[in-house]
Amino acid sequence: MAKWDLTNMLGPYLDRHLVFPLLEFLSAKQIYDQKDILEAKLALLNKTNMVDYSIDVTKLLHPNEDAPESFKVRRQEVLNQLHQLTDEASPTLNLLKNDDVMKNISQQRDTKGLLTYLTKEHNFNIENMESMYKLAKFMYECGNYSATTSYLYFYLIVTPPTDKNYLNVLWGKLAAEILGQNWESALDDLNKLKEYIDANTFSNSLQSLQQRSWLIHWSLFIFFNLDKGRDLIIDMFLYRPNYLNAIQTMCPHILRYLATAVIVNRSRRSALRDLVKVIQQESYTYKDPITEFLEHLYVNFDFEGARQKLHECQEVVYNDFFLIACLDDFVENARLMIFETFCRIHQCISIGMLAEKLNMKPDEAECWIVNLIRNARLDAKIDSKLAHVVMGTQPLSPYQQLLEKVDSLSVKSEALIALIERKVKQKSGDNRWGQQQEFNN
Numbered sequence: 001m002a003k004w005d006l007t008n009m010l011g012p013y014l015d016r017h018l019v020f021p022l023l024e025f026l027s028a029k030q031i032y033d034q035k036d037i038l039e040a041k042l043a044l045l046n047k048t049n050m051v052d053y054s055i056d057v058t059k060l061l062h063p064n065e066d067a068p069e070s071f072k073v074r075r076q077e078v079l080n081q082l083h084q085l086t087d088e089a090s091p092t093l094n095l096l097k098n099d100d101v102m103k104n105i106s107q108q109r110d111t112k113g114l115l116t117y118l119t120k121e122h123n124f125n126i127e128n129m130e131s132m133y134k135l136a137k138f139m140y141e142c143g144n145y146s147a148t149t150s151y152l153y154f155y156l157i158v159t160p161p162t163d164k165n166y167l168n169v170l171w172g173k174l175a176a177e178i179l180g181q182n183w184e185s186a187l188d189d190l191n192k193l194k195e196y197i198d199a200n201t202f203s204n205s206l207q208s209l210q211q212r213s214w215l216i217h218w219s220l221f222i223f224f225n226l227d228k229g230r231d232l233i234i235d236m237f238l239y240r241p242n243y244l245n246a247i248q249t250m251c252p253h254i255l256r257y258l259a260t261a262v263i264v265n266r267s268r269r270s271a272l273r274d275l276v277k278v279i280q281q282e283s284y285t286y287k288d289p290i291t292e293f294l295e296h297l298y299v300n301f302d303f304e305g306a307r308q309k310l311h312e313c314q315e316v317v318y319n320d321f322f323l324i325a326c327l328d329d330f331v332e333n334a335r336l337m338i339f340e341t342f343c344r345i346h347q348c349i350s351i352g353m354l355a356e357k358l359n360m361k362p363d364e365a366e367c368w369i370v371n372l373i374r375n376a377r378l379d380a381k382i383d384s385k386l387a388h389v390v391m392g393t394q395p396l397s398p399y400q401q402l403l404e405k406v407d408s409l410s411v412k413s414e415a416l417i418a419l420i421e422r423k424v425k426q427k428s429g430d431n432r433w434g435q436q437q438e439f440n441n
């Protein structure tokens, strides 16, 4: 299964704290040697302030040895530094402990008013925020994510977006919210960051491309943990040209997550066409059983191939940190897609043949189809005498047809522009890092 594992590809786009949950997952799946995972974990931990965690992992790696002295020294250093940073930030920390102030903060909508109030009544000085920033960062490295979120929350309220730490603070808060599993707040932060990145022209386009690629990776935690996330991910990854462009140029492996989101949501079948186009364009840079499943089904109409890929897909989904929770939805919907596509080609199908295509027994298949029809998920009738499924026809009104065309036209033109841009870059002898060249000049 290691063949399909994306942890190595995702890692470079994640903060190191965000990699820990992925490693925990891999360790539980036993895809890799446990010792290798522990070593990877330790290498990451040694760059943080989580000394106790490092000691635990070291003990697991070397059960018969005492933890080295150096850990104790390091631990004392961390405590001293924490003490010092807390001291420096204490004027602001005291504000956060003051109930009146907190009440005023939660009710004041206007930053100016709040600042006037804080300065007048509580001797607040905006320059002290630098020490809060340092403390929040240190707390984060210690693994105290709840302290980090509350300090950074305050930071964002009192500082303007032009503040030099502002972007870092947005990233820090997002990471801390994700690690605290506060998905709704994390989603708010994700949106703030998206707005910030989209509104600010970075000094070069490579930089904004990188920021977007990071955001795409971090957002996976949120999208696959929030119910509405599987819907939001389609809007952001597929229908925001900037993000789709980032995926295509920097991280086509993200197509696995986009494809899964489209597959599990039956009401987003219209996205399928657009997705399949992207998958086809990228098939020379990225492929896995999930993207191949869609290609077999919607490009080649190869039902046997799709059925085999579905089998592999189950393994992939089961062993993917982000996707495992979608497993049942995935299988059910993928089966349905095979079925629907098959039915679109054939107006009238014998249940025996369908059962064969879906790996089911005939009576099981009939039951499944009856249920689909009953839940209004399939427009068809069963002719039980002949053991046939007869598909209903849903003629689209001309108006609907027009809407569909217009809809796909804008997507098509965007794809075309992207294609032309890429061709041009290829011609200048540099297909992927056009931006970098610009940056270097």
Ligand SMILES: *[C@@H]1O[C@H](CO)[C@@H](O)[C@H](O)[C@H]1NC(C)=O
Residues within 6 Å of the ligand: 100, 103, 104, 107, 117, 121
């Ligand atoms: C916040 O402080 C301002 C300024 O002192 C005051 O006018 C306002 O009533 C306070 N609001 C709350 C909710 O305490």
Ligand SMILES: *[C@@H]1O[C@H](CO)[C@@H](O)[C@H](O)[C@H]1NC(C)=O
Residues within 6 Å of the ligand: 144, 146, 147
């Ligand atoms: C995190 O930091 C806060 C503030 O210093 C502290 O009250 C809390 O106990 C810490 N939490 C953990 C889990 O260490």
Ligand SMILES: *[C@@H]1O[C@H](CO)[C@@H](O)[C@H](O)[C@H]1NC(C)=O
Residues within 6 Å of the ligand: 227, 228, 230, 231, 264, 265, 266, 267, 268
């Ligand atoms: C699928 O998409 C629809 C429409 O955008 C949305 O309302 C629904 O919540 C989504 N369902 C799932 C399971 O994500």
